[in-house]
Amino acid sequence: MLNGRRGFLKDSVPVAGLCPQGAYGIQDCLRSGFSSVKNELLPSHPLELSEKNFQPNKDKMNFSTLRNIQGLHAPLKLQMEYRAARQIQRLPFLPSSNLALDTLRGNDESIGFEDILCDPAQSEMMGEPHLMVEYNLGLL
Amino acid sequence: MALSNVLHAPAAGFNFDHAARNAELEGLFDAQIPKPVKTGTTIAGVVFKDGVVLGADTRATSSEIVADKMCSKIHYIAPNIYCCGAGTAADTEKTTELLSSNLTIFSLNSGRNPRVVMAVNILQEMLYRYHGQIGASLILGGVDCTGNHLYTVGPYGSVNTMPYLAMGSGDLAALGILEDGYKPDLELDKAKELVRAAIHAGVMNDLASGNNIDICVLTREGVDHIRPYQVSQYKDKRKTKYKYGAGTTAVLTEKVVPVKLEVVEETVQRMDTA
Numbered sequence: 001m002l003n004g005r006r007g008f009l010k011d012s013v014p015v016a017g018l019c020p021q022g023a024y025g026i027q028d029c030l031r032s033g034f035s036s037v038k039n040e041l042l043p044s045h046p047l048e049l050s051e052k053n054f055q056p057n058k059d060k061m062n063f064s065t066l067r068n069i070q071g072l073h074a075p076l077k078l079q080m081e082y083r084a085a086r087q088i089q090r091l092p093f094l095p096s097s098n099l100a101l102d103t104l105r106g107n108d109e110s111i112g113f114e115d116i117l118c119d120p121a122q123s124e125m126m127g128e129p130h131l132m133v134e135y136n137l138g139l140l
Numbered sequence: 141m142a143l144s145n146v147l148h149a150p151a152a153g154f155n156f157d158h159a160a161r162n163a164e165l166e167g168l169f170d171a172q173i174p175k176p177v178k179t180g181t182t183i184a185g186v187v188f189k190d191g192v193v194l195g196a197d198t199r200a201t202s203s204e205i206v207a208d209k210m211c212s213k214i215h216y217i218a219p220n221i222y223c224c225g226a227g228t229a230a231d232t233e234k235t236t237e238l239l240s241s242n243l244t245i246f247s248l249n250s251g252r253n254p255r256v257v258m259a260v261n262i263l264q265e266m267l268y269r270y271h272g273q274i275g276a277s278l279i280l281g282g283v284d285c286t287g288n289h290l291y292t293v294g295p296y297g298s299v300n301t302m303p304y305l306a307m308g309s310g311d312l313a314a315l316g317i318l319e320d321g322y323k324p325d326l327e328l329d330k331a332k333e334l335v336r337a338a339i340h341a342g343v344m345n346d347l348a349s350g351n352n353i354d355i356c357v358l359t360r361e362g363v364d365h366i367r368p369y370q371v372s373q374y375k376d377k378r379k380t381k382y383k384y385g386a387g388t389t390a391v392l393t394e395k396v397v398p399v400k401l402e403v404v405e406e407t408v409q410r411m412d413t414a
Contacts, residue, residue, distance in 0.1 A: 043156075044156060044160035050271070051153065051156075109246070111238060111241045111242055112238070116238075120150060120151075126146070127149070
């Protein structure tokens with residue numbers, strides 16, 4: 001179980017979700033290639049940002065509604081369960097089934113595009129294990 | 141192959157990595173970009189006394205070429221719910237398949253037949269989420285425990301319900317016939333004739349609709365998917381098999397040359413049959 005800074009799935013993606021990925025906010029040319037101002041300011045596809053933020057936004061909306069209806073304890077308990085489930089992952093370079101997380105979210109009873117397209121279990125690319133673990137632990 | 145620039149696993153679902161590159165390439169290969177197959181359609185539905193009648197034409201176009209003369213636009217969603225699809229052919233196909241899968245899972249979990257409103261809600265959420273990028277205009281019709289229902293869902297997620305509906309490029313022509321001929325509580329034959337006439341108007345007056353007319357009748361007792369209900373009078377006589385029978389080609393001359401064989405060596409091997 002890895003507890004690095006980047007080990008958890010992010011709670012939300014910043015609005016300018018395309019800022020450079022490297023350390024100190026500068027584009028890491030060696031690893032991610034050159035950047036252009038246009039690429040950083042505008043998303044290349046109208047759906048790109050909304051799809052990245054869809055799950056976090058949906059969760060936020062649901063938790064806030066739940067808090068208004070049932071009080072603070074309800075989203076707190078649920079979020080505790082989510083955090084616990086998110087920790088059940090394999091090493092970063094191996095595909096995790098996320099079974100507990102899916103069950104909590106209700107994704108085990110529905111099929112969407114994320115089950116059909118770009119299935120991570122069938123990805124043809126693999127990351128370098130050492131680099132991925134270091135990135136996960138925040139050492140990179 | 142381990143890549144050193146991949147630092148976390150790629151997210152599942154739609155991948156927008158090449159969107160910028162495709163936008164740049166758009167101006168360059170104008171003529172050679174394959175156009176998506178649209179159903180450019182007339183679809184219509186009518187609620188009658190005992191259920192719902194859905195109708196559709198069968199032409200799929202790819203800009204100005206007819207891509208499919210016998211495409212099936214009435215899709216199965218659940219035993220009691222069927223859906224006609226207009227718009228981009230692949231989008232309508234996949235969206236209805238996803239919807240059907242989700243409703244099947246629900247039926248298996250709960251042991252009930254799904255209701256039409258549930259199908260409509262799932263569709264609406266999915267299409268609104270993608271802000272019209274999924275080009276599917278659908279007419280859903282079904283019979284469930286609460287009655288006979290007919291809904292239409294637009295590509296941006298708008299939902300409309302009426303006793304008679306038409307969508308697609310030939311919808312105005314079809315709607316004219318429906319507005320004129322619709323009465324509440326029609327009988328089955330009159331309802332089928334009304335839908336047929338509406339689709340026929342679309343076929344006659346819209347370039348992108350044509351060929352045969354399919355009808356699907358949904359009632360409490362079951363589903364009757366009539367494919368084709370009306371065949372187009374303009375059929376071409378192309379053969380699908382190009383196999384010619386014996387004797388098609390005439391024999392002009394015949395010459396037989398016997399091949400002379402010489403016995404070079406002869407060996408006998410006894411088989412042990414004891």
